[in-house]
Amino acid sequence: MDMTLKATAIPRIEDDRVIATEWRMPPGSETGWHRHERDYIVVYLTSGTLLVESKDGNVSVPLERGQVTSRQAGVEHNVKNPNDVEFIFVELELKRVGAT
Numbered sequence: 001m002d003m004t005l006k007a008t009a010i011p012r013i014e015d016d017r018v019i020a021t022e023w024r025m026p027p028g029s030e031t032g033w034h035r036h037e038r039d040y041i042v043v044y045l046t047s048g049t050l051l052v053e054s055k056d057g058n059v060s061v062p063l064e065r066g067q068v069t070s071r072q073a074g075v076e077h078n079v080k081n082p083n084d085v086e087f088i089f090v091e092l093e094l095k096r097v098g099a100t
Contacts, residue, residue, distance in 0.1 A: 004029075004030060004032075005026060005028050005029040005030070006029055006030065006031075007023050007024065007025040007026075007029045007030060007031045007032075007079075007081070008023070008024045008025075009021050009022075009023055010022040010023075010024065012090070016095065016096070017094070017095050017096050018092055018093065018094060018095060019038075019092070019093040019095065020090060020091070020092050020093075021090070021091045021093075022088065022089075022090050023088065023089050023090070023091060024086060024087075024088050025050075025079075025081035025086060025087040025088070026081070026086050027081060027082075027083055027084055027085060027086065028080075028081065028082075029080070029081050030078055030079060030080040030081070031079045031080075032078060033053075033076070033077070033078045034076070034077070034078070035074070035075070035076040036071065036073055036074065036075045036076075037073055038073050038093040038094055038095060039070070039071070039072050039073050039093075039094045040070065040071055040073075040091055040092060040093045040094065041068060041069070041070045041091070041092040041094070042069050042070070042071075042089050042090070042091050042092075043066075043067075043068050043089060043090045043092070044063045044064065044065060044066065044067045044068070044069075044088075044089045045065060045088040045089055045090065046065055046085070046086070046087050046088045046089075047063060047064045047065045048062075048063060048081070048083040048085065048087050049061060049062045049063065049082060049083065050063060050079050050080065050081060050082075050087065051079070051080040051081075051082050052077050052078075052079055052080075053078040053079075054075075054076065054077045054078075055076065060082075
């Protein structure tokens with residue numbers, strides 16, 4: 001049985017343009033391997049370092065509260081929280097890109 005501590009995904013809003021999910025990662029937790037099917041934006045609500053595992057290797061990413069990043073669809077990874085505190089971010093998946 002897998003005893004890995006999992007991050008918690010809290011749905012915040014979904015409409016015809018965007019899916020917003022709040023992610024709460026207790027110390028030592030991870031998202032689990034997943035592939036992003038849409039372009040997405042991440043807004044970090046806490047500061048710390050996340051360990052991002054991908055098929056190309058692992059990278060420690062220092063992040064600051066209020067920092068924003070974006071990625072294109074197709075990203076496949078697992079994200080781990082090695083910090084001693086909970087790490088929180090909001091992920092915004094874009095359903096439509098371009099003119100409305």
